[in-house]
Structure formats: C-alpha cells, structure tokens
Amino acid sequence: MNRILAILCLAVLTVSACKKYKDGPYVSVWSRKERIEGKWVVAYAEKNQQEITNSYKSLVMEFTRNYSVIETTDTSKINGIWGTMTNDNDFVIDYDNGNRSIYEIKRLTRKQFWIRNKQSELILHLKPF
Secondary structure, three states: OOHHHHHHHHHHHHHHHHHHOOOOOOOOOOHHHHHHHEEEEEEEEEOOOOEEEHHHHOOOOEEOOOOEEEEEEOOOOEEEEEEOOOOEEEEEEEEEEOOOOEEEEEEEEOOEEEEEEEEOOEEEEEEOO
C-alpha cells in the first residue's frame, strides 16, 4: 500500500511540475515552439480592464518555424523575430523597426495563445487563423 501511495504522490508532483503557464494546460505533447507556430488572430483583447477586441479585429500574427514573425492589419505589415527567454513565461518579439515587445505567456495550447504585454499591460487572447 505504501508503494502505491508513493507512486501516486510522485505522479501528482510530476504532473503539477509540467504546468508552465498560469492558465494551463498541465501537460502537452507539443513543444512550446510547435504550439506557437502558425497564424493567429485576436479572439479577445483587453487593456486597463476594458475590452478592446474591435480595435484588433484585423490583426493577424504569423509565427514561423524559423522564428520570424509577420504582423499584418488592414493597413500595415511589420516583420520581426520572435523567441522565448530563459523564463518559460517570457515571449519576445524584436521588430525590424527596432522596437521590442515583451510578453508573458498566460496560456499556450494548439488552439489558444494568451499573452500579456509587460510594458503596456495589453492582454491578447489569440486563436488560430
């Protein structure tokens, strides 16, 4: 009985250690890079506790396998490089125009990518394009 209890405790600790992001998931078979790659659109946007989704309805963010990013709207296109930092929650975009955005990853699955801009407090809930 003690052996079963020890195995159960070890399994619970292992699974809880896998959760990297505040809003989950606990475990994923996909790497972080594989979950980020692809085209994303804004499903929800918030700033200063106010929803501003309509302001971002034309934004498409494409993250490629070779770490390039292309952000397009109805009126503009911006290129850059994306990456993660040593902290699993940090996500960085360095734009070709010299600007840098640092985000905290809140949730990352194949169908949900939630990020919070650390400088502006903008919260984006992205979904696949």
